[in-house]
Amino acid sequence: MDELINNLKIEIIEALNLEDVKAEDIDTEAPLFNEGLGLDSIDALELIVLIEKKHGIKIQSADEGKQILYSVKTIAEFIIKNKK
């Protein structure tokens, strides 16, 4: 889980071009959107693509995505739960 979380942080930084952010700056349990990293709905769509590409799991709708993408931790939990 820890390794997955760390990898996810690196993947997020790369996919969203968060140049000045380091993996250790991202709080695993803090909300990614709005206040947290200041991400928006376009980032959410990018993260949905990222999860499918890197982890092979498809999120069906933006609505479903909302809960999954709440924090790095929720994403990691979703991936572990759905990994075949």
Added chain:
Amino acid sequence: MKKKVFISGIGIISSIGNNVIEVLNSLIHENSGIIYSEHLHSVYKNEMPVGEVKLTDNELKDLLKLSDKSQNSRTTLLGMMAVSEAIKNSEISDINKFNTAFISATTVGGMDKSEIFYREFIKNKTKGKLKYICTHDCGESTKKIADKIKLNGFTATISTACSSSANSIMVGARLIKNGLADRVIAGGADALSLFTINGFNTLMILSHKHCRPFDETRNGLNIGEGAGYIVMESDECLKKSGKLPIAELKGYGNACDAYHQTASSPDGYGAYLAMSKAIGNANIMPNNIDYVNVHGTGTPNNDLSEGLALQNIFNNNVPYFSSTKSATGHTLGASGGIEAVISILAIQNKIIFPSLNFNQQMKELTICPTSKTIKNVEIKNVLSNSFGFGGNNTSLIFSAV
């Protein structure tokens, strides 16, 4: 005293008909043009229904008397169809007799041909037939259509996403008001392309079923294709040719939502501004509007935002409204032109065209779209909304004469 702007002709092609008569019949009979694609070969062709024009490129070329070998994007072919019809409908015999301008709108332009080119090109940069990439820029279809109708006058191309052709009609009207043109053909065309289908798919706003504008269960839009153009003329120009106008373009309003790159603001402020500017520009009151042809894409976000703006502007006394995108699909850059034609048809035929697939009122709203055809309605003023990505919102008001 600014000049008035009259409409003397209309032309349309869409998934519900290849000309004005066919489109009118489909609208009256509540026919939808949304199907699984026959001509566009996307991997999603059996998943996402689209509003496809029921003619191949070669069939369009035949109707336009163009050689099979002529290089025209589908956008250009659709544009030529609707523009030719509008000119005929307006009974124009000599296109250059008056100072005539052509303002056209598109978002994809020749993307269908660029897709063919890129398949070879990305594998080997020295490959790919160059004739396919020459149609890429948005001005290409404008030029080809202008050449087809042998126009010498001013031309311009507008590209503001899904409000593109509403803006081209607005700019055309302002050219006439400012005495810079006597007559303007304005509207827009957009063809289906893998680019837009996949683009909207990445936004997760395409419905896998028929779209359901303003319905509580709506879950996205259906992309369509087509073209819609109108001929606008000054009063003097009409008098000189002894023609009677079919409608008047009474008002227009353009405003920016300035909220988000793709989403509309939750309160629909930009939509409210565009509608209120148009009503002010027409010098009428909101209660003079008899019918609103809404933008109504069927996405959760648009319909909520637009619905709240409607309740706001009409002070909860909202007139008949419907989204004809439920029949035609969302024709992107062409939608403003197509819905301009449909708004004029509503006035001419005294009919409110319905929103298809509506069942359940949205819980956030107190209003429902008109879901059945209503005949014999005296329609004086129609408000037509077109809202685009980036909050580029435009409203037009068409009036009876």
Added chain:
Amino acid sequence: MELYIKGINSISPSENFDNISHIPEIKLVDEIYKHYVCIEPIYKEIINPLLLRRMSRAMKMGIASALLCLKDAKIEMPDAIITATGLGCIEDSDKFLTLLIENEEKMLNPTPFIQSTHNTISSQIALLLKCHGYNSTYAGRGACFETALLDAKMLISDDDLQNVLVGAYDELIANQIRILYRLGLFKNNNKINDNQGNLPGEGASFFVVSPNPSETNYAKISDFEIVNNLISAKKIISDFLVKNSITIGNINSIMVGINSCFDTHYTEYTDLFPNSNILWFKHLCGEYMTSSAFALCLAVKCLKNYSIPEIAFIRKNNNKNNNILIINKVTNEQTALFLLSN
């Protein structure tokens, strides 16, 4: 109606826009295809870094140029925003198209699609400023920048607007350079002197235009027009000058859209002005669909500074610098004219 230029900005391949002294450095794609590249500012100092992270080069150039222009005009909120672009955000279009073919329509990123629409920059400027005013974008070949300016002029007169932000942008990407050379629009010939404008170029130029005269304005656009080339050059010029009550002899300089010293497309025009200076600009910005916005920026700068950089002259005939007439063939069919004065 006359328009006054209150503020300008140009991001172009030329260094030191205040007094350009040499032609831009020539870059290569695939080691053979020559082209110009913009000298770009440090964007972090101009645009919020959080927004910057997903912007393409066209967006950065266009938005930065617009913001710097507003600053130059000392305007915080324009009444309207109108942009023009030949090919729009071509990098994003290229990216999405490539991705969609390579990935066979699966797992595509939304950002390049969202940003591929031509109105991306005008709406992003509005978003950054929270500007709810009129917003539009003209696209494609032809006189799209001139039409944007015409729209601004109509808006100012129809709606009494005071400050309209008008600009144009086009970026150059490697694939496009390859295609342009393959189309034969540019020649890959080493024998031809490098000091020529016939190279693919790019740039973003913005203006704040206003109906109000002021000491601090850059220049006045006395008139501009987009005319059809069916009419002879002589008649185009005489009609335009008569309309503006000025004679050929009183035009100090003309700036023409030739793209090399050997370009003969404008001799029918240059021959009409035996006593005027002849200036050019495409060797400083390259050839692109909205290069006339660069020309306008260069010309108003010359008028404001009362000096024309040596490098802009093709022929020097006088030392007067009270007006410049820009003559630019935007397509085979259309010529755009701008009459500017200080």
